Amino acid sequence: MSTVSLTTVPGPATIYPKAVGAMLPVIGKPAHVAADAVVPDTVYRLEDVRIDSGELQRYCRTTGLPFGATVPVTYLFVLSFPLAMTVMVDPKFPLGAIGSVHVENTIERFRAIGVDEPLTVETHAENLREHRKGILVDMVSEFFVGRERVAVQTSTFLKQQRTSLSGGERGPAPKDATPPPPDRIVSVDLGLIRQYAEASGDRNPIHMADLTAKAFGFSRAIAHGMWSAATALANIEGSLPGAVTYSVRFGKPILLPAKVNEYTTAADGGYDVSLLNRKKGYPHLTATVRPRD
DSSP states (O other): OEEEEESSOOOHHHHHHHHHHTTSTTTSOOSSOOTTOOOOOEEEEEEEEOOOHHHHHHHHHHHOOOOSSBOOTTHHHHHHHHHHHHHHTSTTSSSOSTTOEEEEEEEEESSOOBTTSOEEEEEEEEEEEEETTEEEEEEEEEEEETTEEEEEEEEEEEEEOOOTTTTSOOOOOOOOOOOOOOSEEEEEOHHHHHHHHHHHOOOOHHHHOHHHHHTTTOSSOBOOHHHHHHHTTTTTGGGOOSSEEEEEEEOSOOBSSEEEEEEEEEETTEEEEEEEETTTOOEEEEEEEEEOO
């Protein structure tokens, strides 16, 4: 792999015009991604990443996470997001950044990370593969303090299209059922999600307004998956060990405004967490939080 060292954090003014340009006919990226497409073997590296306490406070305020001396586990996604977008807007990267669906996310943190610790972040793409719903690719980010690797994140994105697996047998669809009383009711609206977009840097148009969300097939604007992943930890983040793995699978999107049921259950020394639709019981998010040995 080749490494590109960046001197500044890529900003929205640089990233989003490229992301929109990739959607244009003829000059943009192809609508269909081949199963044997190749992802560039480029690692984007950013050194001396300093956490702005004001930005972190805004992030915690929009997600409900506690603000303190250590970095919330899901904030690592925010720190790596500009590099992930830089990978995706590369003309040689086969998937478009806008329209790709975040379907899974795993963060492995090897120790607690102090807010005042400067980080080096390295991000690359790998493992492009077919799925019955389209093409999947993993975005892998590694975090270092000096030479010490302190965390690894794998974000899996889906480009929806037909593939050779699309016609395979599917199991019976789960039946809707009214869920049991929740441990917590989570409320979210477009105003809160716009605040999260500002705090996180993720201004994907599917989150910002009903009109732009409809252009991508949603009836209304939807909440960020990583907002739901963060807010799901609001009640337990303070009790998590320094070495922890947080694995999330995203289900149906949360259409705004909404109230959803949260469930948190102790399991295997950690927790199982879910966000379910209040009326029909289908999952918006299912996750496990486990201590690392």
